[in-house]
Amino acid sequence: MAIPDFQTLILPVLEFLQDGNSRSNQEIFEAISKVFVLTDEERRRLLPSGKQRVFNNRVAWGKSYLKQAGLIESKQRGWYGITQRGIDVLSRKPDKLTIKDLMAFPEFRKFREGSGNSDGGEASSGMSCDAKTPQDHMEYGLHLASKDLTSELIARIRECPPRFFERLVVDLLLAMGYGESLHEAATLTGNGADEGIDGIINEDKLGLDVVYVQAKRWAKTVGRPEIQQFAGALHGKKARKGVFITLSDFSREALEYVGNIDTRIVLISGSRLAELMVKYNVGVEIAQVYELKKINLDYFIEE
DSSP states (O other): OOOOOOOHHHHHHHHHTTTOEEEEEEHHHHHHHHHTTTHHHHHHHOOOTTBHHHHHHHHHHHHHHHHHHSSSEETTTTTTEEEHHHHHHHHOOOOOHHHHHTTHHHHHHHHTTSSSSSOHHHHHHHSTTTTTTTTHHHHHHHHHHHHHHHHHHHHHHHOOOOHHHHHHHHHHHTTTSSSHHHHHEEEEESTTBBBBBBBEEESTTTSSSSEEEEOOOSSSOOOEEEEEEEHHHHTTOOOSSEEEESSOOOHHHHHHHHTSSEEEEEEOHHHHHHHHHHHTTTSSOOOOOOOOOOOGGGGGEEE
């Protein structure tokens, strides 16, 4: 039989995990291939890029969508298990699970947002919209791939030790153009020992303009008290600029607070941090380049 599309694979993946045990990627690939009785040739078939198997790629997207909807989770890299929400979904004995079904979950809707589908068209139905050009579909696919990548980045960072997070912040600042070397870009004070300051960033080579940094790997939402404390530390340094970076998010009160004080404080949430890592190629690499070509009209002009 033909290799199923990734939406067809979503429910079988969830059903395979319903026993509550964590399963590796390879176990999932093997089990789902048996469900659809795929041949060895179908299992080995590669994407046009030649870098990944078609079947593995589609199963991976199915897992990704289930994870974004909160039906499965990954507590260890490369291993997946069902959540209570996933168990609840299976208890309803669905015949299939599609993108439209997953849109019932707010986390998944947030994952799909920003696609430009004001009428909900493609995002809500999971089908192509005839009004969209091929370029629209390519950009939408890129958007979803980027959203999935940022989510994976945050998960990977959480698995790393605190010192890695500090190095990551410096690497990102270097990539963004702060300083020409590790020494020029930043000085790490270590564990907020310097009155709540984790790092000092030079915006110019002479160090005349300085940005103070606080970086937290917290899972909890950062509230106004933490930002007030950071602002107080900046005031003690007679500093005018600060950056507060967290792997979680900021409360509404924290966001309002930074908008009402004279000191310029930039708040970078986990999702924004991951977006910046992708933009400045920190911890990521190019997987594939697709060229979209058009006719060279000048070639067809006879002189």
